[in-house]
Amino acid sequence: MSGNQPPAADAQEAELRVLRDQIDRVDRQVHQLLNDRARLAQQVAEVKERYRAADEIPVFYRPEREAQVLRAVMARNEGPLGDATVARLFREIMSVCLALEEPMDVVFLGPEGTFTQQAAQKHFGQAAQCHAMDSLEQVFRAVEQGRAHYAVVPIETEDAGLIRHTLDLFRRFDLFICGEVELSPEASSDATARSPRFLVVGRDAIGPSGHDKTSLLLVCQDEPGALHDLLAPFHRRRISLTRLETRSSGEHDWKTLFYIDFEGHNTDAGVQELLAELNGLQVEVKHLGSYPKAVL
Known part of the structure; x- marks a missing residue:
């Protein structure tokens, strides 16, 4: 027994020390595995660069592949962390690993701090470079001209109404929807409203993900x-x-x-x-x- 500390406190401290040591060991393993994954992402980029044709632009971000990975994460999850929580962690891991392959430039309708920016960061992770633009037309044009890899645009408001201007721009520009983002109800100003919905827009059509x-x-x-x-x-x-x-x-x-x-x-x-x-x-x-x- 140390000092005047009661025996129960000594026993608790001894048990906690064992658990903290185990946490430290797990942290080191997680850290090692994160770096292993990052190195594999770098090797993927090297392989794509090595085998691409002279006039070909390698594709580093595959929306269908990311969706498949996140679904697999949720399907195999055994807790105690929730499925969505684990999937969000893996999305951030994929985001930082993708940034090692190629920094992702994403544009959205400004100003900063809007639901559209939240949607962009939710979909691409914090490692993506998100840029606000002054109009939806500028957003579409930045992707069309190759000044951004992807755009995130609003398609459905909290009151379940579609954004008519977004539809008009889809008709004018030859771009493709590559994904969708839904913000949770608590992200909106009215918790009883329908969740705002956004679309991810890119230059290329993508393959099937299964769902x-x-x-x-x-x-x-x-x-x-x-x-x-x-x-x-x-x-x-x-x-x-x-x-x-x-x-x-x-x-x-x-x-x-x-x-x-x-x-x-x-x-x-x-x-x-x-x-x-x-x-x-x-x-x-x-x-x-x-x-x-x-x-x-």
């Missing part, structure tokens, strides 16, 4: 039965719609614009049949992208 969505813009003449004709191909193939929004094209041409989200990837046989049938109708079809469903 995907596809988004389309359809423009057709404003005629009776037009919506029924557009939805019939989905119904016949039992493809589930997750979002349907209609609006005037805004061009004084008596046309209606339909924004549709549905389950599946454009490489799926059923989705390919669907797109072929839609292209056979008297309708303008723009494939906005197939992308992983939000994991977190």
